[in-house]
Amino acid sequence: MDFKGQVALVTGGARGIGKTIAENLAKKGVGLAIADVSVESAGETARELASLGVKTLALRLDVSKSDQVVKAFEDIVREFGRLDIVVNNAGITKDGLVLRMKEEDWDAVININLKGVFLCSKEAVKVMVKQKYGRIINIASVVAFMGNPGQSVTWRVQRWSHRRRWLVIFAGRMSLRRAIRGASIQN
Numbered sequence: 001m002d003f004k005g006q007v008a009l010v011t012g013g014a015r016g017i018g019k020t021i022a023e024n025l026a027k028k029g030v031g032l033a034i035a036d037v038s039v040e041s042a043g044e045t046a047r048e049l050a051s052l053g054v055k056t057l058a059l060r061l062d063v064s065k066s067d068q069v070v071k072a073f074e075d076i077v078r079e080f081g082r083l084d085i086v087v088n089n090a091g092i093t094k095d096g097l098v099l100r101m102k103e104e105d106w107d108a109v110i111n112i113n114l115k116g117v118f119l120c121s122k123e124a125v126k127v128m129v130k131q132k133y134g135r136i137i138n139i140a141s142v143v144a145f146m147g148n149p150g151q152s153v154t155w156r157v158q159r160w161s162h163r164r165r166w167l168v169i170f171a172g173r174m175s176l177r178r179a180i181r182g183a184s185i186q187n
Contacts (some may be wrong), residue, residue, distance in 0.1 A: 001088070003030045004030070006030050007081075007082050008085035009083060009087065010022045010034060010087040013035055014041035018036075021087055023049065030054060030084075031080055032046070032057075033059055033079075033083075034059065035063075036060070036090075037061070039058060040053060042060065057079050063090045063115075064111035064115050064116050069120055083124065084128075084133060085135045085137065086124040086135070087137045088116070088117045089118050116144045117138055152158055
């Protein structure tokens with residue numbers, strides 16, 4: 001498939017898996033919006049990827065904040081004129097047993113890992129339906145389906161593993177409604 005000239009947003013794109021995804025997209029000629037809670041890290045990655053000959057944009061983005069998500073999508077469309085691919089990659093873990101877990105840690109994991117996907121997908125669909133084209137890709141762990149030895153159930157639930165199950169359901173429901181409009185959602 002030829003991606004040259006398309007534009008992608010990668011959340012959590014400044015390092016790790018997100019950076020690797022962004023690098024691979026850049027090598028295919030995709031313009032990139034690199035979003036991360038650290039705009040400095042996002043900027044560094046964006047500069048590295050621009051050296052591959054693609055247009056880049058660094059964004060400070062906390063995916064759990066709807067106002068920041070809306071602004072980020074507006075900035076991307078203003079800068080690039082379109083948005084073809086959204087990679088929902090941002091995620092965190094706050095490891096711990098339920099007896100030791102703080103409520104704010106639980107809330108942070110749910111807000112970033114689940115709510116963030118909802119907020120970014122909601123804004124992406126608005127853009128993609130207008131374009132009659134787009135792809136939303138949700139990244140999560142296979143641990144959702146099998147777990148790791150020694151993990152407590154409470155630990156698994158609050159990690160990316162729960163996100164994976166939720167994303168499968170969420171993407172499936174969105175796909176049914178958006179497929180006829182040219183947008184595709186994948187896990």
